[in-house]
Amino acid sequence: xxxKFSAISLMLAFMMxxxxxxxxxxxxxxxxxxxxxxxxxxxxxxxxxxPGSYEVTSKEIIDGFITSHPHIKVEIQEAPWGDFTSKIAxxxxxxxxxxxxxxxxxxxxxxxxxGVAEDLSSYIEADLKADEYIDGLxxxxxxxxxxxxxxxxxxxIALAYNQDVFEKAGVAVPTDDWTYNDLIEAxxxxxxxxxxxxxxxxxxxxxxxxxxxxxxxxxxxxxxLDDTLTxxxxxxxxxxxxLQQLYDxxxxxxxxxxxxxxxxxxxxxxxxxxxxxxYFLQYSLQVNMNESFADTNWDVVKIPKGVDGKRYVPMVANxxxxxxxxxxxxxxxxxxxxxxxxxxxxxxxxxxxxxTLPVKKSALDQLKDSTTKPLNKAAFTDGIDEGGVTxxxxxxxxxxxxxxxxxxxEIMVGNVSVEDGVKDIHTKVQEVLDSSK
Amino acid sequence: xxxxxYWGYIFTLPFVVxxxxxxxxxxxxxxxxxxxEWDLFNAPRWIGLxxxxxxxxxxxxxxxxxxxxxxxxxxxxxxxxxxxVIAFMLNQxxxxxxxxxxxxxxxxxxxxxxxxxxxxxMFNYQYGVINWALESMGLDPVKWIDSSNWLMVISSIAIxxxxxxxxxxxxxxLAGMQNVPKExxxxxxxxxxxxxxxxxxxxxxxxxxxxxxxxxxxxxxxFQAFDVFLGLFGSITTGIPERNMVPNLLVYRDAxxxxxxxxxxxxxxxxxxxxxxxxxxxxxxxxKWVHYD
Numbered sequence: 002x003x004x005k006f007s008a009i010s011l012m013l014a015f016m017m018x019x020x021x022x023x024x025x026x027x028x029x030x031x032x033x034x035x036x037x038x039x040x041x042x043x044x045x046x047x048x049x050x051x052p053g054s055y056e057v058t059s060k061e062i063i064d065g066f067i068t069s070h071p072h073i074k075v076e077i078q079e080a081p082w083g084d085f086t087s088k089i090a091x092x093x094x095x096x097x098x099x100x101x102x103x104x105x106x107x108x109x110x111x112x113x114x115x116g117v118a119e120d121l122s123s124y125i126e127a128d129l130k131a132d133e134y135i136d137g138l139x140x141x142x143x144x145x146x147x148x149x150x151x152x153x154x155x156x157x158i159a160l161a162y163n164q165d166v167f168e169k170a171g172v173a174v175p176t177d178d179w180t181y182n183d184l185i186e187a188x189x190x191x192x193x194x195x196x197x198x199x200x201x202x203x204x205x206x207x208x209x210x211x212x213x214x215x216x217x218x219x220x221x222x223x224x225x226l227d228d229t230l231t232x233x234x235x236x237x238x239x240x241x242x243x244l245q246q247l248y249d250x251x252x253x254x255x256x257x258x259x260x261x262x263x264x265x266x267x268x269x270x271x272x273x274x275x276x277x278x279x280y281f282l283q284y285s286l287q288v289n290m291n292e293s294f295a296d297t298n299w300d301v302v303k304i305p306k307g308v309d310g311k312r313y314v315p316m317v318a319n320x321x322x323x324x325x326x327x328x329x330x331x332x333x334x335x336x337x338x339x340x341x342x343x344x345x346x347x348x349x350x351x352x353x354x355x356x357t358l359p360v361k362k363s364a365l366d367q368l369k370d371s372t373t374k375p376l377n378k379a380a381f382t383d384g385i386d387e388g389g390v391t392x393x394x395x396x397x398x399x400x401x402x403x404x405x406x407x408x409x410x411e412i413m414v415g416n417v418s419v420e421d422g423v424k425d426i427h428t429k430v431q432e433v434l435d436s437s438k
Numbered sequence: 439x440x441x442x443x444y445w446g447y448i449f450t451l452p453f454v455v456x457x458x459x460x461x462x463x464x465x466x467x468x469x470x471x472x473x474x475e476w477d478l479f480n481a482p483r484w485i486g487l488x489x490x491x492x493x494x495x496x497x498x499x500x501x502x503x504x505x506x507x508x509x510x511x512x513x514x515x516x517x518x519x520x521x522x523v524i525a526f527m528l529n530q531x532x533x534x535x536x537x538x539x540x541x542x543x544x545x546x547x548x549x550x551x552x553x554x555x556x557x558x559x560m561f562n563y564q565y566g567v568i569n570w571a572l573e574s575m576g577l578d579p580v581k582w583i584d585s586s587n588w589l590m591v592i593s594s595i596a597i598x599x600x601x602x603x604x605x606x607x608x609x610x611x612l613a614g615m616q617n618v619p620k621e622x623x624x625x626x627x628x629x630x631x632x633x634x635x636x637x638x639x640x641x642x643x644x645x646x647x648x649x650x651x652x653x654x655x656x657x658x659x660x661f662q663a664f665d666v667f668l669g670l671f672g673s674i675t676t677g678i679p680e681r682n683m684v685p686n687l688l689v690y691r692d693a694x695x696x697x698x699x700x701x702x703x704x705x706x707x708x709x710x711x712x713x714x715x716x717x718x719x720x721x722x723x724x725x726k727w728v729h730y731d
Contacts, residue, residue: 087694094478115697117479209676263558264565400696406677416586416679 044074047334050102051077052085057319058103058153059354066341073334078102093117100327101335103153106140106318106391107398113141113149114396114437118322120147124336129343138343138360140318140391144230150320151339154357157316157389158212159301159380160184161282166191166201166275175279177380179305181220184279185250191278192255199254199261202277205268206247206256208413210402212281215315215392218243220307225405230395231434235405235427245419248412259414273297283317284381288355291374301375303384312388319357358382401433472703479697489700490708499705502683503712505592509684510660510716512596513603517656520600521607522649526637528608529615539612543605550602554669557598558583561670583670588681599666603659607652614648615641646728654720661713662686685709 051058067075078099080088085104092098098117103109112118125131125148131138141150160175167174172190175183188203207213218224223240226233234240250256257277265271272280273294281304282290290297306312321342323335341347348364351357355373358381359365368378392398405426412422472489474482493499528539545553560567561582569579581587582594618641626640642649664686671678674691685705693702 090478090694090697111697115477115479258564260562260564264562403675403677403691403695406675407679408677410677411586411679414581414584416584 044072045330045334046074046076047101047331047338048076048078048099049338050085050089050099051079052089052102052104053082054079057082057356059350062342062347062350065347065350066338069341070334070337073337096326098324098326100331101321101323101338103150103319103321105399106150106152106320107394107402109141109150109320109322110143110394111396111399112322113143113147116325118149119325119327119332120149121151121323121336121339122146122148124339125151128336128340133362134343134360135362135365135385135389137316137318137358137385137389140394141320141322143396150322151343152360153319153321153342154351155316155318155360155385155389156211156284156357157314157381157385158216158281158283158304159314159375159384160304161272161280161299161301161375163272163275163278164298164300166278170278172278174300175302175305177303179302181217181246181305181307184305185246185255188250188255188279194254199257201275202257202261202271203255204250204257204279205262205272205277205281206251206258206413207262207268207281208247208251208259208409210392210406211315211317212283214244214247214405214409216281216304216313217247219313219315219390220305221246222308225393225401225430226395226434230393231438233401233427233430233434235423235430241419241423244409244412244423248415248419251413252415269294273299284358285356287373287375291355297374299374300377301380302377303380303387312384313390314384314388315392316385316389317392358385395434397433397437401430404429404433468703468706471699472707474700476699477697478699482700485700489704493701493704493708498680498683498688499685499708501588501681502685502688503708505588505682506661506663506684506709506712508589508592509596509599509663510657512593513599513660514653514656516596517600517604517607518649518653520604521611521652522642522645524604524608525611525615526641529612539609542608545602546605548602550665550669553598553602554666557601558670561594586681591682595663595666595670596660598670599660599663602666603656607656610652611645611648614645618644643729647730650720650724650728654717657716657720658713661709661716664690 049063051063055063063075063077067073086108089098089102089104104112109118113120122142125138129138135155137152137155139148140152140155142148160179162175164174170191172187175187184204191201191203192199193201215225218240221239221243223237223243224234225240247256251258257271261276262268262271265274265276268280269286269289271277272282273290275297282301290299303312304314321339323332323339327335343361345361345363348359348361349367351359352364352367352371358368365382368382371378392402408417408422408426408429411417412419417425471482473484473486475485475488476482524542528535528542532538559565563569563579563581563584566582568582572579581590583591585591622640622644623636626636631639663684667678667682667684667687668674671682674687674695678687686709689702689705689709692698692705
């Protein structure tokens with residue numbers, strides 16, 4: 002009998018160990034609700050996923066929500082940004098995902114197509130006044146009118162310039178009227194060669210998508226996809242022209258190349274130290290600039306106009322989505338959270354963090370009074386107002402973007418010609434687009 | 439007798455559960471989903487051999503197989519030979535032996551993130567220390583990991599993998615060498631064997647089981663290469679060229695970035711078959727040169 006009891010005890014001990022191991026790993030309850038005495042039975046539990054934790058989403062916002070919504074028990078699931086993608090994939094597979102979380106807008110679009118995300122169009126229609134927000138509010142709107150999420154924030158790019166470098170070289174600083182030709186010519190003038198080596202470049206020739214190849218093809222009149230986002234436009238000669246201009250800058254040595262950037266600490270370091278005079282800077286990076294390079298004398302203007310006189314300002318958005326598999330009460334709680342996130346109070350907090358642009362117009366207006374660098378924040382806000390464009394995001398963006406980047410990298414280091422590269426890209430991208438029909 | 443059996447089941451239960459949950463189930467389940475279309479969210483849809491056919495028809499799959507074969511063919515012999523030579527040297531009566539052992543083992547405990555950054559800088563075409571050394575000797579710089587020549591890139595990465603793994607292999611072979619009885623070495627010395635003969639005729643035959651083990655483990659780690667590629671190329675989303683891909687990168691990309699579990703599972707199974715064939719090939723030759731007596 003006692004041996005049986007021992008055996009049962011042992012098994013119970015194992016079960017306790019296993020159950021302890023299987024508790025919600027990585028998740029922590031939010032700050033205790035101010036009203037702990039509230040009957041828990043009436044409380045709705047809301048699981049919020051935070052990639053990048055409180056480094057990306059201000060803790061003040063989450064705490065504010067917990068305080069103002071005592072009937073909602075908040076459970077935070079956090080992970081470093083890089084790990085979140087894998088984590089959420091396995092959580093989705095195991096049906097243990099949070100009720101609301103955010104990721105890249107393009108990923109949210111693919112979630113929408115797969116049924117992971119709840120269509121928020123009816124919620125938005127019922128509770129929000131669309132004219133109080135910039136167009137970016139609908140970054141996650143699919144062609145069929147469904148809205149798969151609302152922005153965590155918008156990150157456009159602007160042309161950052163190092164004033165000291167311009168002054169030293171006696172070159173006029175950029176203006177909002179610049180074209181890409183002005184940028185190229187100024188880059189040539191600002192490039193300083195010392196023997197075989199270049200000590201100072203005119204511009205940082207990044208060839209990632211947001212501040213690299215995408216703005217270059219848009220300004221030349223090209224594009225990645227057509228307006229329906231179902232056809233590749235890499236066969237358009239204008240697209241090739243944009244890539245060629247970027248390649249020429251790198252090849253002829255007036256744009257800082259990847260070797261130089263890696264050897265000198267990266268894009269921000271090179272720009273801040275004056276080793277490159279100009280840079281397509283994403284809004285969020287102003288925080289890093291101010292933290293790490295407070296003494297650098299710099300500002301921004303809108304990115305230059307394209308050949309057609311129009312401006313194309315690439316902007317990336319991270320987007321909140323609500324899980325379609327959450328219970329209705331959790332979906333409602335998630336929408337409460339998103340409404341709170343889009344409220345004046347929180348949008349003002351977002352302005353203060355500087356890590357992303359809010360989508361509410363009233364909050365954006367506050368940036369005009371900002372005294373932190375860059376002073377001309379209107380280059381971002383007016384920029385997206387004038388010509389904000391997404392990165393041709395659709396449900397298959399994650400897939401075709403990798404394929405494009407593979408070949409663009411090859412083009413920019415001189416392993417493949419622009420002509421051959423765009424042919425290759427066009428075939429591959431169209432194949433992906435066709436496979437999703 | 440019965441009571442003993444009863445307790446046996448109880449004590450092995452955790453391990454049986456572990457094997458069933460974390461080994462057998464994934465094996466069976468991944469086989470199943472390799473025949474389905476599954477995006478991790480919606481229920482798997484049976485599509486027969488479509489994933490297998492699609493993977494086998496993809497150019498990038500065959501490129502990745504070519505790369506991983508070449509990677510293994512470069513990495514395994516170099517790592518094994520270097521590990522053997524270093525172990526032999528560190529088995530001698532030399533000063534600061536412990537310090538040297540630490541020196542060779544250090545890369546094993548260095549995270550790939552840190553190791554990758556250092557190697558990327560060393561491989562930098564214009565500003566890297568390796569090309570600087572070449573240029574100092576009047577030689578042309580080399581595009582180590584940016585070259586359009588895939589063989590150059592794969593070879594460079596294999597060298598980095600050797601840097602990372604040789605310490606571990608060296609420790610295993612060194613353990614084998616330290617088991618070689620002193621009497622045997624002394625007897626061979628009396629019989630007139632010099633250092634080279636001792637190494638090749640006495641020490642090597644006696645540590646062949648360890649050398650064989652190192653070869654098997656190195657081969658498996660070569661075919662499973664993943665970290666070293668990410669460490670040197672950054673990330674898949676930043677665009678690793680197709681000609682430099684290896685199967686595990688494709689598996690990771692398809693499964694966790696594109697949510698295409700079917701093709702990812704099919705690729706993983708194909709990789710398993712290749713590793714199995716390669717290991718059986720090594721096993722076939724085992725008896726010809728490995729001495730267990």
